[in-house]
Amino acid sequence: xxxxxxxxxxxxxxxxxIGFPTIFIGGFWILLLIAGGALGISVITLLSDTxxxxxxxxxxxxxxxxxxxxxxxxxxxLPVGIVCGLFALVCSIEFGFxxxxxxxxxxxxxxPLAAFVGYLxxxxxxxxxxxxxxxxxxxxFSIVAAMCLAWLMIPFKSPxxxxxxxxxxxxxxxxxxxxxxxxLSNFLRFSLFAEEGLIAVNSDTGIIIxxxxxxLFLICCVIVWLYFRSKSGIAISAGGINPKFAQSSGINIxxxxxxxxxxxxxxxxxGIIVYSQGYGYAQLYSAPLMMAFAAVAAVLIGGASAQxxxxxxxxxxxxxxxxxxxxxxxxANQMFEGTDLSExxxxxxxxxxxxxxLTKVKGGDN
Amino acid sequence: MNNTNTSERLKTSSTRVSTWLADNIxxxxxxxxxxxxxxxxxxxxxxFFLTELSSRFFRNAFLVLSLIIPVVAGLGLNFGIVVGAxxxxxxxxxxxxxxxxxVNGLLLTMLIALPIAALFGFLTGMLYNKTRxxxxxxxxxxxxxxxxxxxxxxxxxxxxxxxxPNTHSMIKPDGVGVRMTVDMGAHEQGGLKYAxxxxxxxxxxxxxxxxxxxxxxxxxxxxxRNKKNPGLYRYxxxxxxxxxxxxxxxxxxxxxxxxxxxxxxxxxxxxxITGLLIVALCIFNELILKTKLGQDFRSVGQSQHIAExxxxxxxxxxxxxxxxSTVFAAWGQIIYLQNMxxxxxxxxxxxxxxxxxxxxxxxxxxxxxAGVKHAIMGTLLFNSMFIMSPEIGLSLFGNALLGxxxxxxxxxxxxxxxxxxxxxxxxxxxxxxxx
Numbered sequence: 002x003x004x005x006x007x008x009x010x011x012x013x014x015x016x017x018x019i020g021f022p023t024i025f026i027g028g029f030w031i032l033l034l035i036a037g038g039a040l041g042i043s044v045i046t047l048l049s050d051t052x053x054x055x056x057x058x059x060x061x062x063x064x065x066x067x068x069x070x071x072x073x074x075x076x077x078x079l080p081v082g083i084v085c086g087l088f089a090l091v092c093s094i095e096f097g098f099x100x101x102x103x104x105x106x107x108x109x110x111x112x113p114l115a116a117f118v119g120y121l122x123x124x125x126x127x128x129x130x131x132x133x134x135x136x137x138x139x140x141x142f143s144i145v146a147a148m149c150l151a152w153l154m155i156p157f158k159s160p161x162x163x164x165x166x167x168x169x170x171x172x173x174x175x176x177x178x179x180x181x182x183x184x185l186s187n188f189l190r191f192s193l194f195a196e197e198g199l200i201a202v203n204s205d206t207g208i209i210i211x212x213x214x215x216x217l218f219l220i221c222c223v224i225v226w227l228y229f230r231s232k233s234g235i236a237i238s239a240g241g242i243n244p245k246f247a248q249s250s251g252i253n254i255x256x257x258x259x260x261x262x263x264x265x266x267x268x269x270x271x272g273i274i275v276y277s278q279g280y281g282y283a284q285l286y287s288a289p290l291m292m293a294f295a296a297v298a299a300v301l302i303g304g305a306s307a308q309x310x311x312x313x314x315x316x317x318x319x320x321x322x323x324x325x326x327x328x329x330x331x332x333a334n335q336m337f338e339g340t341d342l343s344e345x346x347x348x349x350x351x352x353x354x355x356x357x358x359l360t361k362v363k364g365g366d367n
Numbered sequence: 368m369n370n371t372n373t374s375e376r377l378k379t380s381s382t383r384v385s386t387w388l389a390d391n392i393x394x395x396x397x398x399x400x401x402x403x404x405x406x407x408x409x410x411x412x413x414x415f416f417l418t419e420l421s422s423r424f425f426r427n428a429f430l431v432l433s434l435i436i437p438v439v440a441g442l443g444l445n446f447g448i449v450v451g452a453x454x455x456x457x458x459x460x461x462x463x464x465x466x467x468x469x470v471n472g473l474l475l476t477m478l479i480a481l482p483i484a485a486l487f488g489f490l491t492g493m494l495y496n497k498t499r500x501x502x503x504x505x506x507x508x509x510x511x512x513x514x515x516x517x518x519x520x521x522x523x524x525x526x527x528x529x530x531x532p533n534t535h536s537m538i539k540p541d542g543v544g545v546r547m548t549v550d551m552g553a554h555e556q557g558g559l560k561y562a563x564x565x566x567x568x569x570x571x572x573x574x575x576x577x578x579x580x581x582x583x584x585x586x587x588x589x590x591x592r593n594k595k596n597p598g599l600y601r602y603x604x605x606x607x608x609x610x611x612x613x614x615x616x617x618x619x620x621x622x623x624x625x626x627x628x629x630x631x632x633x634x635x636x637x638x639x640i641t642g643l644l645i646v647a648l649c650i651f652n653e654l655i656l657k658t659k660l661g662q663d664f665r666s667v668g669q670s671q672h673i674a675e676x677x678x679x680x681x682x683x684x685x686x687x688x689x690x691x692s693t694v695f696a697a698w699g700q701i702i703y704l705q706n707m708x709x710x711x712x713x714x715x716x717x718x719x720x721x722x723x724x725x726x727x728x729x730x731x732x733x734x735x736x737a738g739v740k741h742a743i744m745g746t747l748l749f750n751s752m753f754i755m756s757p758e759i760g761l762s763l764f765g766n767a768l769l770g771x772x773x774x775x776x777x778x779x780x781x782x783x784x785x786x787x788x789x790x791x792x793x794x795x796x797x798x799x800x801x802x
Contacts, residue, residue: 128790135786139786356508360494360498
């Protein structure tokens, strides 16, 4: 009797430690993988796609960590950073850079731009304390809409980006033309369980590991992880946990919040450049509008809450989230032909998890 | 002494002007924008503008009005009216499927929508109680979340679980799911298009005449009431006089147009019954505040804590407010769709929350204060901007697409700006009292 009780307790402990949503959605993914295998879909291809998409989205999800830690909540204004990254990206094309030079110039230009914009955004968030999440969402939406005007009016001349007729930039810019597609993903790429052998270089079968992209993601993770162990990072976390206590111990909360959101915006800008090269296309106009929600959902699935997030949550979350939806698409199509179930599933899970996290936010009585 | 007095008075009047400016900045931007549109674009005639505006007004006003009660009850701007709109569309789909139409069909749609919307409102209300303090972002997310469930219902459940014949005109050819667009049928052939609007129509200028005559009577009644019991009601002589003059001018214009049968008479006729429904909701929103329930809404909106202490069931009151808003939104969506004539199954509801909220904010409402006046003014101003922006894009830059993007920017920008300004000023006020 006693033993049973203790056993149950340890089970509950594990659930509590990992988090119910993580276990539930992770379990669902594994179920789908098994179902996919049973239906004759190549599990290796599914895993390969999962890794590719996790690598593409990783840094965007990582951008959630600083803002959550600083107490401004998940960065619903991710599009602010994203448009900075996209702007740097198109500038780099316009100045005629190709290949690796294009990538480095884009990132090098994106960082100061995002830092400046992130600073302004941080100032804004300090002015609207208490309603950060709502205001952030609409800041993001407004920026995307304003940039739609900018993309249409920008006087760029590069033939790789313009419409064939008229002014403005194309909706999707092919990065093939400037040698930028998968440039980072293909760096030191190799395959596991390929037809040529257990580990094969330059093979298109098996689980393809886009080493360069994953490396950059991991480097960013380590930087964020280290930063939150430095004095300045700990101050940010302390301000997020208990602002009043942190204030009384001499921490300048407003500055911490700005710093965190500058970091978050920079990560978003780098993230979209990595995303675009992995995808092979840069998507302008309204494409970034809803990207924040996917990133927020991913970090929450990894076990973060609207107030606490760790780098480990990002890695687990982005794997499960991207894994679930890369798997759901072919499996759902096989099971129920002609329906768009995986997109519906994505909407329900992605927005459901955000709602779930919102119910856990300590509510303030006005 | 005298000098300081004057300077003080000057100072207060200048601060009054600046607060008035800050209160109405969003509305002013929109007025300026519309006027600017008239200046630069010569393609827009007064007739075209008023025809568009009046049809858009009768389409959208009911939805915007459905937002007022949650604001009073302290829930903020309910982006979750999207859920209500879905309830309305589900009811509409049922009615179209069985081929009912005409006025009776429309009434039946509203009747079917009532329990569905009430249930949805109850559920969202419970959710808002769990996400206290974050209702606005929660209401935005609940719209996206419910959209997933809605698509699941219309694309999968209809056909796979509920068997339907694939020969039906609203079902996709493969027998699974509802088509992207469903034609509602003209009301003459027993369909639902214009089923409400075409019951009774009167010329636009007559409507103007009647509306402003009614406002004039209301103002006179206010003066008489104030004479009888001075000081009992809030009363502002200058505003009343301005209103009366405005009414007289509008009445004169409409009488002139009617008697001379000028070009203004060519504006599309207005639907009376739809108008009456809008007026009824306006009156309902005003009257409910005078009841016990309305007072509960107000006290919960001011402070949940004090309301709780004085014995009001806060959670229940908030749920009731959400249910009301959701049901009105469902009816509003039905009114909207009978005017459109086609049910855009997967797109008609998605933007409703955003546009309605933007309209209310343009009218000068905030997250804590909203009234009928804001809703009506907001709907007019917001839709003016909507009509003008492609025209401005076309005439200034030779590109109507630019105007479309600008329109989207205005919608998001207005919501962001109005919310941001409001929070910023509340925070500043809070700091000032603390100091």
